[in-house]
Every structure is written in structure tokens, then in C-alpha cells.
Amino acid sequence: xxxxxxxxxxxxxxxxxxxxxxxxxxxxxxxxxxxxxxxxxxxxxxxxxxxxxxxxxxxxxxxxxxxxxxxxxxxxxxxxxxxxxxxxxxxxxxxxxxxxxxxxxxxxxxxxxxxxxxxxxxxxxxxxxxxxxxxxxxxxxxxxxxxxxxxxxxxxxxxxxxxxxxxxxxxxxxxxxxxxxxxxxxxxxxxxxxxxxxxxxxxxxxxxxxxxxxxxx
Ligand SMILES: Cc1cc2nc3c(=O)[nH]c(=O)nc-3n(C[C@H](O)[C@H](O)[C@H](O)COP(=O)(O)O)c2cc1C
Numbered sequence: 001x002x003x004x005x006x007x008x009x010x011x012x013x014x015x016x017x018x019x020x021x022x023x024x025x026x027x028x029x030x031x032x033x034x035x036x037x038x039x040x041x042x043x044x045x046x047x048x049x050x051x052x053x054x055x056x057x058x059x060x061x062x063x064x065x066x067x068x069x070x071x072x073x074x075x076x077x078x079x080x081x082x083x084x085x086x087x088x089x090x091x092x093x094x095x096x097x098x099x100x101x102x103x104x105x106x107x108x109x110x111x112x113x114x115x116x117x118x119x120x121x122x123x124x125x126x127x128x129x130x131x132x133x134x135x136x137x138x139x140x141x142x143x144x145x146x147x148x149x150x151x152x153x154x155x156x157x158x159x160x161x162x163x164x165x166x167x168x169x170x171x172x173x174x175x176x177x178x179x180x181x182x183x184x185x186x187x188x189x190x191x192x193x194x195x196x197x198x199x200x201x202x203x204x205x206x207x208x209x210x211x212x213x214x215x216x217x
Contacts, residue, residue: 015198038141072170
């Protein structure tokens, strides 16, 4: 598969089939993803894999979670500026329209958000941590690692959805994986094979035009 094809065919998948994924495949994907560049070659990513039986244990473990938890970090700035605010709003509207969930259907919208915490039915997932000592440069390294992982997954016919939503469950997830107390959960990433019949997977996210964010000098 050409890199361009991997880039163009990847999209966030939010409904998965149960088809299992071998740990050996995930190991290969992780080893290749570690070829991602990182400033000073720090390789600041820390990954926990949940797959098959450990996914079941993880989902069962959720019944012990207390609500609410303090989020690991603010997913978005409190007063999101334009044009970011509109992009975020439009994505949400597009998603709920596809699902036939009305604007005032708060319960329906919340139920969809809560699907995050089931990994959208995916059989496998990775949880990505980073040491709290690290700052924006290393968090950006983690992003590069994740994009490499997601593109390689495309090559292997595996779909993905990165999930910052997990930052809201930092404490519970950290307890489950027995994370180092210095580490913070950046995100989860659901892994599996897309359910082609699920409406949500028809979502095709927009991009702002190039002249709005790039300037050729
Ligand atoms: C770091 C990161 C975290 C994300 N967190 C979530 C999430 O918690 N839940 C979700 O449904 N989508 C999440 N997404 C998916 C984005 O909404 C998605 O990438 C964006 O809308 C563009 O759509 P596309 O991935 O289909 O191209 C996340 C994406 C990234 C890169």
C-alpha cells in the first residue's frame, strides 16, 4: 500500500466488528511505529495493549469505577477560538445528523459519547501514556507515533479511532494498567475491523481549505 493510500483511506472508525486481532500483529505494528521520529530520540511513548481476554476484563472492571473523575488535562482550551470552534461544532453536527440524533436529544448524544468507553466495540486497543515531566514537544512526538501506528494499521487492514475521551478516566485506567505514578494518560486508540453497516462509519470529516492554514512566501 502506498503511503498516500494509507493516508486517504484512514478515517476514525466508531463501530467495530468482533473479529479478533492477533497480539503478534499488534506487536509488529508497535515495533514499526517506534521508528517514528522524536525530538532528541526520547521515544516518550508508553503503551499498554488490551486485547481479547484483557479487553473483557477491562470492560468488566469499569463497573467498579466511581464518577466523576478529574480529567488528566483539558481536551480543548476553555474558550476555543475560531476557526477551531466551528470545525469542532460541525463535526458533532455531522455525526449526530448521520445517526438521526436531534440537537435537543441530550440523552441520545450522551449515549453516543459513552460509546467511547466501550472502545466502540473494538476487540483491541492501546492506551498511550507519557511521563508528566514531558511537555508539548514530547506530546507532539506521541502524536507522531500514533499517526505512524494508524497508517501502518491501514496497511494491515486494521481500522482505528484515537480517543482523547479516555483522559477523563485517567485515574481508573492508570489503576487498571498499574501505570507509573509519574505517567499521564494521553489517549486510547480503538483497534479492529470496521462494521461496514454502521451509519457512524459513513462519517467523512471535512478539512478547511489549504489557503486558510498555509502560506507560501
Ligand atoms: C489525538 C486524537 C484524539 C481523538 N479523540 C477522539 C475521541 O475521544 N472520540 C472520538 O470519537 N474521536 C476522537 N478523535 C477522532 C477525531 O474526531 C477525528 O480524527 C477528526 O474528526 C478527523 O476525522 P478522521 O479521523 O475520520 O479523519 C481523536 C483524534 C485524535 C487525533
